[in-house]
Amino acid sequence: MLNGIFSVEFVNSILRATTPILFATMASAVAAKAGICNMALEGMMLLSALFGVLFSAMGGGIFGTASGLSQFASFGFGFLLTVLVGGLIGLIFAFCILHMKADEILAAIALNLIASGGTVMILMAVAGEKGASSTIASVAAPKVVIPLIGSIPVLGEILSGQNLLTWLSILAVIVMHVFLYKTPMGLKIRAVGENKNAAESVGISARKIQYIALVISGMLASMGGFYLSGGYMNMFTREMAAGRGYIALAASSMGADTPVGGFLVSILFGIAQAVANLMQLTTIPMQLIQLIPYLTTLIGLGIYSYARMKRRKKLLSSE
Template sequence: MKILEIIFSTSFGYAILRVTTPILFAALGAVISDKAGVINIALEGIMLMAALWGVIISAFTHSAWWGLVAAIVSGVLMSFILAYFSLNLKTDVILAGIALNLFSSGGTIFILYLVAHDKGISSSLKSEVLPQMTLPLVNKIPVIGPIFSGHNILTYIALLAVILVYVLLYRTPLGLRIRAVGENPDAADSVGIGVNKIRYIALLLSGILASFGGAYLSMGYVSWFSTNMTAGRGFIALAAEAMGKGTPLGTFFASLLFGFAGALANNLQSLRIPSEFIQMIPYIVTIIGLVIYSSSQVSRIKKVKEQ
């Protein structure tokens, strides 16, 4: 079987990590904001904006790092807008999030046309790419080496971010406050914790993580920006967060699952199957994943009841 051959190759393992990276960043962002009790549905739009600004600024400064900084700044701005509308002006956070997504979808094309004189792709800009890293020693190990070494630096940062988010949420005062605010805002308020302040911080952190994901897409995964290149990853990230039960580790594994589906879709394009079908794979996996997840919840409850 050709499919099995593909799946059990080291290059496929490498591809999973590569495809997982942007989803993982955004999903970790979803973890933080969700823990604070605000659903950041604007992850998609934030990623898209970050991807664009990363490309533009790296092209002008000839530095991928300045591109990354610009991407993060754009993410902070976007989540600041979301926070301002939902926390200060009391707009429904879902509606504000949808508005930002629509704004990004159109706004990025507009800006792209102004800067690159093209409505589809940024190839006229000479943008930079963030460096790849070869892991010393690890790259000598058979099987493991080819899978884990040689990734874009942001892939390693994403893996590191899993641990950082865990430590932040469960080991620091800020994390305790984020969790308290998300679970019982009145309790937090009654001990003098500024609920809005904590939610601002959570949304900004969430935006920063998502913009790392966006920067990776246009400055690592590929080396250009194209319209709506996030292709629903922000929403897949929300699904990953839900499947991972909102914990950093659970979210990591759920993201890997979606990464697997994405990598499969990419690889199967070499087979003679209509590409439209193959491109559906990640989204179908999302739906199946959520169905399996919720039905396993239901059957677990049933099982307990039968005892």
């Protein structure tokens, strides 16, 4: 067990587990900054996981899978299409809550339930299966092998050979940070999220800004979803989002809805998941082990709230 923890494989397993949560955390952060709690992340990820498989298989049909290049083209086709559809789902969600004025939590629950049942239905219709998409020949995201660095021991083994989407998720943190804090659109998003009236008083359409934020949120969530079925695993299985959307909501909130804060907390959850994976080799009952990531979320949120309360109390008593 200890050997397992101090291995390169363990670090890789953390990164694998962090990637989908990280995408979803960024998705949650951008929505939260615009003043919306995007609880529909879970459903968005699940739908995208299925679409990822379908679209990349479609890409495989068009470009073939014979050479590395055609494989990459198939993946690229599937990925872009999935992200596009993710943006569309974000748009539909935005339409429901911003235009039709549905309650954002209820709309999210509806979307999550649609995703949960809808994915199985689509899978059944397309592949004739109810549990997994093993008969569909999808194309996974490629691994990035860095030629020279790869041969450096330990560090090279970690840096080289990671999934392209893992790198993309880290890039997403930087991009979202710059986007939210350095660009006019980011400033508008933050202003709308904090004080809608103030933003509208200077002629910013709060609704438009929230639409944009939710479309971006949907796109980021779909990247996380794509990774689940085209990186973490190589097929779609039912309910494969497994609460990651909700974990990401917690991660984002604990990171004060900032990209960098969310990144750090996501890694924490990635570690929890990786530890759980490792412990499956032990004799501890599976069900207990599978509890670990969720327990971490609960404990994490508890500690976060406690620390905040304590800080306040400390300030209160220091006269």
